[in-house]
Amino acid sequence: MALLLQLLANGLVAGSSWAMVALGFGLIFRVTGTFHFAHGSVYAAAGYLAYSGVADLGLPWGIAFPLAAIGAVLLGCSIEVWIYRPLRRLEAPPLALLVSSLGVAVFLNNLLGLVWSYQSRNLPTAAGTGYVLGPVDLSSFQVATVAVGLVVTIGLIIYMKYSSLGLTMRALANTPFMARIVGIPAERVTVLTFAVGSLLAAPAGILTMLDTGVLPDMGTPAVLMATIAVFVGGIASLPGAALAAGLLGLLVNVGIWQWSARWQNAIAFSLLLLFMVCRPRGLFGLKQRQVKV
Amino acid sequence: MEYILHILIFMGIYGIAAASFNLLIGYAGLFSLAHAAFFGVGAYSSALLTLRLDWPPLAAAAAGMAIAAILSSVVALPSLRVSGDYLVVTSFGIQVLLYTVFLNWTGLTRGAMGLPGIPPASLLGLQVTGHLGYVVLTLAALAFTVWVLRRVVLSPFGRVLKGIREDEVAVEALGKHVYRFKVLAFVVAGSLASLGGSLFAHYVSFIDPYSFTLDESVFLLGSVIVGGTATLRGPFVGAVILVGIPELLRFVGLPQNVAATVRQMLFGALLVVFMRFRPQGICGEQA
Numbered sequence A: 001m002a003l004l005l006q007l008l009a010n011g012l013v014a015g016s017s018w019a020m021v022a023l024g025f026g027l028i029f030r031v032t033g034t035f036h037f038a039h040g041s042v043y044a045a046a047g048y049l050a051y052s053g054v055a056d057l058g059l060p061w062g063i064a065f066p067l068a069a070i071g072a073v074l075l076g077c078s079i080e081v082w083i084y085r086p087l088r089r090l091e092a093p094p095l096a097l098l099v100s101s102l103g104v105a106v107f108l109n110n111l112l113g114l115v116w117s118y119q120s121r122n123l124p125t126a127a128g129t130g131y132v133l134g135p136v137d138l139s140s141f142q143v144a145t146v147a148v149g150l151v152v153t154i155g156l157i158i159y160m161k162y163s164s165l166g167l168t169m170r171a172l173a174n175t176p177f178m179a180r181i182v183g184i185p186a187e188r189v190t191v192l193t194f195a196v197g198s199l200l201a202a203p204a205g206i207l208t209m210l211d212t213g214v215l216p217d218m219g220t221p222a223v224l225m226a227t228i229a230v231f232v233g234g235i236a237s238l239p240g241a242a243l244a245a246g247l248l249g250l251l252v253n254v255g256i257w258q259w260s261a262r263w264q265n266a267i268a269f270s271l272l273l274l275f276m277v278c279r280p281r282g283l284f285g286l287k288q289r290q291v292k293v
Numbered sequence B: 001m002e003y004i005l006h007i008l009i010f011m012g013i014y015g016i017a018a019a020s021f022n023l024l025i026g027y028a029g030l031f032s033l034a035h036a037a038f039f040g041v042g043a044y045s046s047a048l049l050t051l052r053l054d055w056p057p058l059a060a061a062a063a064g065m066a067i068a069a070i071l072s073s074v075v076a077l078p079s080l081r082v083s084g085d086y087l088v089v090t091s092f093g094i095q096v097l098l099y100t101v102f103l104n105w106t107g108l109t110r111g112a113m114g115l116p117g118i119p120p121a122s123l124l125g126l127q128v129t130g131h132l133g134y135v136v137l138t139l140a141a142l143a144f145t146v147w148v149l150r151r152v153v154l155s156p157f158g159r160v161l162k163g164i165r166e167d168e169v170a171v172e173a174l175g176k177h178v179y180r181f182k183v184l185a186f187v188v189a190g191s192l193a194s195l196g197g198s199l200f201a202h203y204v205s206f207i208d209p210y211s212f213t214l215d216e217s218v219f220l221l222g223s224v225i226v227g228g229t230a231t232l233r234g235p236f237v238g239a240v241i242l243v244g245i246p247e248l249l250r251f252v253g254l255p256q257n258v259a260a261t262v263r264q265m266l267f268g269a270l271l272v273v274f275m276r277f278r279p280q281g282i283c284g285e286q287a
Helices: A002-032 A039-055 A061-089 A094-116 A140-162 A164-174 A176-181 A186-211 A219-233 A238-258 A261-278 B002-027 B035-052 B057-081 B085-104 B130-153 B156-166 B168-173 B178-204 B214-227 B234-252 B256-277
Strands: A130-133 A136-139
Touching (some): A002 A039, A002 A186, A002 A219, A002 A238, A039 A061, A039 A094, A039 A186, A039 A219, A061 A094, A061 A186, A061 B256, A094 A219, A094 B085, A094 B214, A094 B256, A130 A140, A136 A140, A140 A164, A140 A186, A140 A238, A164 A176, A164 A186, A176 A186, A219 A261, A261 B057, A261 B085, B002 B035, B002 B156, B002 B178, B002 B234, B035 B057, B035 B178, B035 B214, B057 B085, B057 B178, B085 B214, B130 B178, B156 B168, B156 B178, B168 B178, B214 B234, B234 B256
Antiparallel strands (some): A130 A136
């Protein structure tokens, strides 16, 4: 029982981390229609930049981490401007953007490995204090992951509902053609969407670095989990994606309790396949023609 | 000389896998990323049936193709309800599931330790030996693949597949059973990939799950894209280039671990550059 509680807590931590990646991925996917597989590389890059800011440049956390987030935003926007935008202007099919995105992800993951080597990196000083709640034992970074995950999720939901950029993004997501007619600058909003999406991935990458350390190809499993969360949650619903990510974390960890950690990917993807067969629109997906963000 | 023959055999094996993949992504417009898994189904079927049950390699390869065909049609089922991005994520799921099975069903596949000592291929009691023997065998498998693909692509069946790619609703409206065609495309592509996998297993004589990852599917995708989607020659040209470039890089003299990384980066960049400047690939015609 104690083990189960601990695993559920771990699941909540993993789920919060995936939720942040999933929100960015989902936002970009929903607003711009881009299957941004390289989002995982942006997430990993944020972790590495934060690591280097502290370990190599000797910056305090309060400066290094925001800089890492800015770096992630710049990376995300660069991918949009240099890789996706030319393809959009050529009116390439959406799958051409996915192929490019896979190429970018392969390139970036290996670049990270080339620069930072294939060993796991984390900050030696970052042992963090432990929190013990009954049978559950969590590090301060794990607690922070859950807290930041919640703040990011709620913040994004409010931002999308009330800010003018949020409104514009929703307009572009729902009816791209009408959005252009009423004078929404589609290319600029697209870049801004990538900026916001990449910004959401940054805390996840940094917290992962602090908690378990970063690896060059950790972006791929993260973006796959994010994809599952987005599709299980329903592509039209950002809160759905965050909720699905949390549920996924819990489910996978209950799976560890019941079977073994080796099967966690199989469990996650079985859930996805189940949804694809039985309910392709996901938990909170609306039927076609009533889609909202 | 043996080295060159070795590379030619690999080009042939990956050519078979890429060409069958092309039937899905190029001709039918079914963007799946689970092809390396079916390649793996062939490799594991061949390896296990010859190692554990002493089946003759030809029978094992045929059985592998049958297994892959059945699995492909199972995979095709969810893809009938979903398309586009949904099909992509479904295929991610299939790819990861099959890979996890290769990796974790240790009782059957020995997991990460892999299966060593797979017997060499033999045809009707005649054992294939030496690199030259495998070149001939690969060419035979290649000829079979091209024959099947030509028959499929140049037939009315192939025209319907292209029709589905261009406009599914229109094809449906013409009274074609779109679902059946999609399942058949998956079955043919899956079983041909399995044939390539069988050849791979016998030739290398050792397999482990790491040859059948999502990255490997992306590699096959790269071969198709670089060579040219929806062309018969394209995937072979793509496989020759993508298998060949890393070998050429060997002579540049980078340290081993850096070379592997640089090779991958080059591959990623190649995908991006081709999508941007020549989406139809090397063999494709200007649209």
